[in-house]
Amino acid sequence: MNVQIEKCFKTFHDRIKISDLDRKEQSNMVLREKRDLLLEDLKLYFRKKNVTRKSDEHLNFDYFNQGSYGMYTGIKPIDGDFDIDVAIVLNIDKTDYPNPTTVKKWIFEALNAKNNRTVLWKKPCITVQYTKAGEEKYHVDFAIYAGANQDGHCYLARGKETSIPKEKRWEESYPKALKEKINEKFINDEERHQFKRIIKYLKRWKDEKFKQENSGTGKPTGIALTALAFNHFSPHVRDFFTNETKINDLTALTKTVESINISSIWSEINIQLPVPPYNNLFKDMTSIQMEKFKEKLSKLKLNLEEAQKNVDPHEASKLIQQVLGNDFPIIDKEDVSKKSPKPSITHSGESA
Amino acid sequence: MCKTLRYILPNDKILQINSNVIRDLSKFKQSTTTSNESGGILLGRILKNTNHLVIDEITTPTQYDIQRRNYFKRSKRPHQKIINKRWKESNQTQNYFGEWHTHAEENPSPSNTDLNDWKKRVIRDKLNLDFLISMIVGIKQTNVWITDRDCKTFKLILTNDIG
Ligand SMILES: [Zn+2]
Numbered sequence: 001m002n003v004q005i006e007k008c009f010k011t012f013h014d015r016i017k018i019s020d021l022d023r024k025e026q027s028n029m030v031l032r033e034k035r036d037l038l039l040e041d042l043k044l045y046f047r048k049k050n051v052t053r054k055s056d057e058h059l060n061f062d063y064f065n066q067g068s069y070g071m072y073t074g075i076k077p078i079d080g081d082f083d084i085d086v087a088i089v090l091n092i093d094k095t096d097y098p099n100p101t102t103v104k105k106w107i108f109e110a111l112n113a114k115n116n117r118t119v120l121w122k123k124p125c126i127t128v129q130y131t132k133a134g135e136e137k138y139h140v141d142f143a144i145y146a147g148a149n150q151d152g153h154c155y156l157a158r159g160k161e162t163s164i165p166k167e168k169r170w171e172e173s174y175p176k177a178l179k180e181k182i183n184e185k186f187i188n189d190e191e192r193h194q195f196k197r198i199i200k201y202l203k204r205w206k207d208e209k210f211k212q213e214n215s216g217t218g219k220p221t222g223i224a225l226t227a228l229a230f231n232h233f234s235p236h237v238r239d240f241f242t243n244e245t246k247i248n249d250l251t252a253l254t255k256t257v258e259s260i261n262i263s264s265i266w267s268e269i270n271i272q273l274p275v276p277p278y279n280n281l282f283k284d285m286t287s288i289q290m291e292k293f294k295e296k297l298s299k300l301k302l303n304l305e306e307a308q309k310n311v312d313p314h315e316a317s318k319l320i321q322q323v324l325g326n327d328f329p330i331i332d333k334e335d336v337s338k339k340s341p342k343p344s345i346t347h348s349g350e351s352a
Numbered sequence: 353m354c355k356t357l358r359y360i361l362p363n364d365k366i367l368q369i370n371s372n373v374i375r376d377l378s379k380f381k382q383s384t385t386t387s388n389e390s391g392g393i394l395l396g397r398i399l400k401n402t403n404h405l406v407i408d409e410i411t412t413p414t415q416y417d418i419q420r421r422n423y424f425k426r427s428k429r430p431h432q433k434i435i436n437k438r439w440k441e442s443n444q445t446q447n448y449f450g451e452w453h454t455h456a457e458e459n460p461s462p463s464n465t466d467l468n469d470w471k472k473r474v475i476r477d478k479l480n481l482d483f484l485i486s487m488i489v490g491i492k493q494t495n496v497w498i499t500d501r502d503c504k505t506f507k508l509i510l511t512n513d514i515g
Binding site for chain 1: 358366368370391393398400402404406423424425426427428436439443444446451453469473
């Protein structure tokens with residue numbers, strides 16, 4: 001039973017995961033090429049800008065994939081809107097640029113150079129959106145950081161040009177910190193891999209069950225679910241008695257969801273980003289949205305618990321598919337049932 | 353939502369009755385003073401590897417059956433036809449496991465008619481299992497018995513009740 005369900009989880013994971021953007025795989029090529037094209041535009045922009053600057057004032061930047069690509073917790077979107085998060089860390093001191101939108105404007109100008117893309121101001125980033133009829137949608141979010149500050153800290157440029165002054169601010173933020181925290185939580189490979197799979201399962205559940213909701217308000221964000229898993233997941237990768245490797249994603253996911261559930265019986269779910277600025281990742285949910293979220297979480301828990309108890313792998317896989325969506329395969333009823341040589345014979349009967 | 357029920361069999365295997373069966377059976381409960389007794393047969397599967405049993409289909413009263421307040425007579429042919437059909441359609445995995453009927457009492461127990469019928473059935477029916485499974489659907493509770501080849505009848509215990 002476990003073996004068969006674990007096979008389903010493996011198939012499910014293969015179907016939903018996004019592999020490392022920088023690995024030379026065909027599936028990532030389009031996204032990688034788009035990102036690299038945008039980075040080239042940024043480099044060109046700063047090269048031009050530096051012509052008029054003294055050599056010790058030359059601007060340059062580091063970049064890396066942040067968000068789920070950086071943490072290897074990315075999943076394929078069911079609506080087809082792929083999302084890449086890129087951190088741009090500039091060699092500037094924030095005290096030289098009291099208004100962070102000055103710096104964000106550079107990025108905006110640099111990227112807003114071609115017709116086939118839409119560049120948008122967002123509070124935490126500059127977004128490049130590609131939408132072509134009949135093609136896969138995707139967007140690249142550039143988060144811009146000041147990385148050469150006298151105080152040694154790192155700051156995210158927040159606000160739009162049109163934002164009120166208090167929203168235009170430098171927010172202490174460590175783009176690599178969350179990634180490191182997530183990647184370092186489990187030293188053991190099997191445990192770490194399972195941890196990341198559980199994050200992906202929760203994210204797919206979210207995409208399936210909150211289709212109508214807006215991200216961040218009615219729909220929990222991927223980061224919020226990542227932080228929940230960070231606090232509530234414990235690995236189930238070894239046999240309790242023999243200590244041999246025995247991956248049990250169903251138990252790991254069930255226990256994680258149970259733990260989140262128990263922690264929120266008497267209160268709203270409140271989870272902080274595990275690194276600075278330690279913000280509450282559910283703060284934008286209304287209490288009605290929170291109740292809905294908890295309701296959906298309870299349904300997830302019930303189905304997983306029943307799947308664990310169910311003696312029929314076919315039924316168990318159906319219960320899991322109901323909550324995780326159609327990428328989770330159903331185990332064929334006839335494959336798990338014994339054949340009988342002939343139909344049994346009944347006779348008429350009486351009861352009273 | 354109806355719950356899936358699981359019982360312990362004397363050979364320590366589990367008998368699982370799926371929630372859709374519980375839901376279908378509950379429609380026949382004799383909840384009013386005029387409702388008649390209903391009955392039918394239970395269809396299920398033996399699972400590979402574990403040998404646990406799953407009941408996931410039933411037949412319901414047909415026009416050839418007789419339904420009275422405290423009596424039900426099930427005819428052979430229409431129910432046997434379904435057994436044959438389902439066995440074939442399911443690639444020989446779905447088969448006849450036993451029978452069910454309703455009682456106009458809250459927590460049902462078998463009548464002498466029931467016990468005699470079950471014994472007769474174990475001897476005469478050609479079963480795929482070593483025992484016959486019988487369910488009585490009461491107004492509040494549903495109970496399950498098995499009758500073995502020695503014609504001994506045991507009431508099964510829910511797994512939830514033994515922790
Ligand atoms: Zn009876």
